[in-house]
Amino acid sequence: MTAPTLAQLLPAARSGDAVAMEQLLRLTRPDIRRYALRHCAATTATDDVVQEALIIVYRRVGALREVAAFGGWVVRIVQRLCMRPMLAWLKAEPLAQVEDNLAWSHRPDHELRHDLALAIDSLPPLYREALLLRDFEELTIEEMAQRLGVTREAAKSRLHRARALVREYLVPSAPAAR
Template sequence: MTALAGARRCDPLLIEAARSGDADALVALIAIAQPDIRRYAARNCRAADIDDAVQETLLLLYRRVGTLRAVTSFSAWLFAVARRACLRLLRRAAGGAEAPADDAEARLAHRAPEDIRIDLSRAIQSLPDHYREVILLRDIEELSIDDIVGVLGLTRESVKARIHRARIMIREYLIRD
């Protein structure tokens, strides 16, 4: 079984209910996701950091599940949260303290939402056509990977690679001055 397989098996209605503020659904979602997060942390964190990474991930799930834009992106979102928790704990162990936020990311955090929307639109427009197409389908139209595969006639791997590369290009566009 792969990491976060249980999160992928979660009923979309359960995720939607948790997003909407149903406390019972949120508790059930955390109970379902916890073993998979622990398995992921066991593979990717130092042994001393496993419990902390799981706790940080579950806490963020509890606090931020309502901000999740698409139910279909739940497992990818949770995977990214767990990965960042492992990396943050590793940096903390290596340097004695948590690394400060990147200057470019800090600048973005303090910008007006309207300015970020304009820059994001420009960043998407600057993408090559084949990257722009998958980003629009995934992040704007909120199609699943399988739906994008059907629309574009590509393999799952190529769709996922294009999405990944497009997001990197968008990030680079946004953080450069």
């Protein structure tokens, strides 16, 4: 007897079949863990991310419209869970003193942290990930390139573009890198 496939389990789990849901979660768990180990920050407790992702899948699988979208949906859940600690740190940690002559120096620190979090959240995922890996996880360019699966030059380019987009978000008159 062969094990049920995702295509067989997902419709049954979506309709409330508890056995199918359990099998779906067991089938999905290794992929979630592998992705979390590869993409979450070192400070993130991988087991917690896996557990939270499985809970979200359990609670929201009924809202998923397409079986083919399941893999991407799960990956996005894990990505968001992996970023959560970094964004929380960004919102909670005091920023370095900003020089008085900068355009945003009139903002109180809490507003600047909030605006910076919004700026980072507004980045396209490939730029956001590059920025978080370098500036928050403090990976080297080589480590960042390896984690992203790109060349050193591509990693530097993404980081440069991410920083330019954040600068443009914070100071709308600042030119974005081309």
